[in-house]
Amino acid sequence: MAHHTDPELLNNVLQLLTEQGHDGFAEGLRLLVNEAMRVERHEVLQAQPYERTTTRQGYANGYKPKTLTSRVGPITFSVPQVRGDTAFYPSALEKGLRSEQALKLAMAEMYVQGVSTRKVSAIVEELCGSTVSSTQVSDCAKLLDAELQKWRDRPLGACPYLVFDARYEKVRHDGQLRDCAVLIALGITPEGQRVILGVSVALSEAEVHWRAFFHSLVQRGLCGVTFIVSDDHPGMAAARQAVFGAVPWQRCQFHLQQNAQAYVPRLEQRAEVARAIRGVFECPSRLAAEQRLKEIVAHYAKSAPKLATWMEDNLPQGFTVFTLPAAHQQRMRTSNALERVNQELKRRTRVARVFPNEPSLLRLISALLAETSDDWETGKIYLNMENQNPPSV
Numbered sequence: 001m002a003h004h005t006d007p008e009l010l011n012n013v014l015q016l017l018t019e020q021g022h023d024g025f026a027e028g029l030r031l032l033v034n035e036a037m038r039v040e041r042h043e044v045l046q047a048q049p050y051e052r053t054t055t056r057q058g059y060a061n062g063y064k065p066k067t068l069t070s071r072v073g074p075i076t077f078s079v080p081q082v083r084g085d086t087a088f089y090p091s092a093l094e095k096g097l098r099s100e101q102a103l104k105l106a107m108a109e110m111y112v113q114g115v116s117t118r119k120v121s122a123i124v125e126e127l128c129g130s131t132v133s134s135t136q137v138s139d140c141a142k143l144l145d146a147e148l149q150k151w152r153d154r155p156l157g158a159c160p161y162l163v164f165d166a167r168y169e170k171v172r173h174d175g176q177l178r179d180c181a182v183l184i185a186l187g188i189t190p191e192g193q194r195v196i197l198g199v200s201v202a203l204s205e206a207e208v209h210w211r212a213f214f215h216s217l218v219q220r221g222l223c224g225v226t227f228i229v230s231d232d233h234p235g236m237a238a239a240r241q242a243v244f245g246a247v248p249w250q251r252c253q254f255h256l257q258q259n260a261q262a263y264v265p266r267l268e269q270r271a272e273v274a275r276a277i278r279g280v281f282e283c284p285s286r287l288a289a290e291q292r293l294k295e296i297v298a299h300y301a302k303s304a305p306k307l308a309t310w311m312e313d314n315l316p317q318g319f320t321v322f323t324l325p326a327a328h329q330q331r332m333r334t335s336n337a338l339e340r341v342n343q344e345l346k347r348r349t350r351v352a353r354v355f356p357n358e359p360s361l362l363r364l365i366s367a368l369l370a371e372t373s374d375d376w377e378t379g380k381i382y383l384n385m386e387n388q389n390p391p392s393v
Helices: 009-045 091-112 117-128 134-153 207-219 236-243 253-263 267-281 286-300 305-318 326-332 336-352 358-377
Strands: 059-070 073-083 161-173 176-188 194-202 227-230 249-251
Touching (some): 009 059, 009 091, 161 358, 176 336, 194 207, 249 253, 249 305, 253 267, 267 286, 336 358
Antiparallel strands (some): 059 073, 161 176, 176 194
């Protein structure tokens, strides 16, 4: 089929470039791309405008303006439209759309990696000659949402050991700054690898949030849990008992030592009390730890009665780890497996400082945790799970 191209087109473009030089690049490009799209529409429809033919696959339906940013500035093209059953979009702009998509994904990745929106804008301006706003950077980050949702919803399997932790970030909610709880679950697989099982974001760390989070893990297939370690987070105990009631729980020994300091009556006693508590936790067996606890409770009964009562009531919650194989006890006595993760999260979220809403916080946290989990699952094992028998006492 013959194509009827405007015979004056090339002459107009040449005259434009001759008279205006660089200033005519944008208009020349617009004219050429518009003509290429028009010709391509003729090929797809298998007919020229108003041509009567049995091979026609549809009808031209005017043009729609579309502005794209290029190295020579913004250009508004006239995109040919069709009506009928034939699907059509010009290949000249499809390539541009793929490039635009790649740029958006690159911007999203820069944001996730902790680059501020101001720096992202500066980089894009340097590379492309155009600026982007912080809102545009955030919109680009939304491109990650579908993949991140798949990661958060992925099926789980057996994980003998679980570690839970919570942190807080600032978000805007109904015009106010609120503390938003971020719940994180880490699992140790039967092969001894660490893996991030899930994350949840909500304005409360109350029981309902923890319970919904635990249920979501079970519904995704989490099973085979034999041991849980965490701090004594608000609302967690009731939720844990409701969902993982038969699973032994270990209270983080590190946080127990920190919590004890609130009951030390004199500043000069703090180092001494910390050493005493470490001595309890470093005992070779639960029986020895219980005996040592009785001794320090008796020692502080008169000089620090509130501390003595608190230790007697709370330190035994840190003894559950003695039921694990000796080779596992050092790493499973605290929730420190998530400590470095939280430090990295803090480093990245500090760039944003305040999140505009909960979904933006969940997006960033999920992207960082997914990356961390991938590194763990392809790296060295965290615990040797083979031929490990629990202690007899």
